[in-house]
């Protein structure tokens with residue numbers, strides 16, 4: 001689905017991404033782990049097209065990312081970035097509706113409304129749909145942003161597979177919602193098999209439980225990419241995080 005071929009990205013001579021190659025298969029959750037400053041968010045920004053690699057290529061379903069028109073891309077690719085800030089007072093429903101903008105011209109259709117309602121119900125924010133987004137707590141805002149990106153990729157797009165990019169989506173959530181959200185993502189994928197998810201997380205337990213593959217990054221490079229149990233070994237964790245763990249992380 002997504003193919004990175006030896007991509008590098010640097011600013012003022014500093015490598016933020018250095019020679020990264022990886023394939024992300026469709027229908028799977030791929031989670032990126034690594035210490036602060038390893039280049040995880042940069043990788044997400046390269047895959048989303050926000051940054052352009054200085055070297056190497058990125059292909060989405062065998063098409064060069066740079067050849068995909070932005071408007072087409074937005075119909076099948078949604079991004080939940082770290083920055084959830086909005087400076088004007090929109091209601092929760094209006095924020096979720098932003099996810100539908102690539103799908104309609106001028107006025108939202110009944111279908112767009114229905115999809116927003118379903119997405120708000122999925123993330124337990126339906127009851128607060130008329131609230132001012134700016135008045136919400138950090139965790140509530142994060143659930144609204146989940147509803148927005150899911151509204152964007154709610155339906156299959158003919159001839160395209162859907163892609164969801166999540167950059168530290170769990171930061172503001174309590175432990176209940178962290179697991180709840182990951183379970184909802186998994187359940188959604190069971191009935192939406194064309195979807196691929198690539199996300200950045202910091203919690204090794206969450207990665208062990210929900211990732212199909214894990215990318216371990218350090219110092220702008222990809223250290224390891226593979227099935228979660230292959231990657232989350234004591235040795236790999238020590239190499240990258242300099243932290244001793246007792247055993248490999250088990251899926252429970």
Ligand SMILES: Nc1ncnc2c1ncn2[C@@H]1O[C@H](COP(=O)(O)OP(=O)(O)OP(=O)(O)O)[C@@H](O)[C@H]1O
Nearest residue numbers: 011014015016034035036037038039040041042043
């Ligand atoms: N615009 C920029 N100019 C210079 N350096 C940058 C710029 N953007 C990011 N960096 C640096 O690139 C490195 C990688 O940043 P990135 O945000 O990708 O890391 P990360 O792995 O997502 O880190 P974290 O876990 O802390 O969010 C960091 O050292 C960061 O300071």
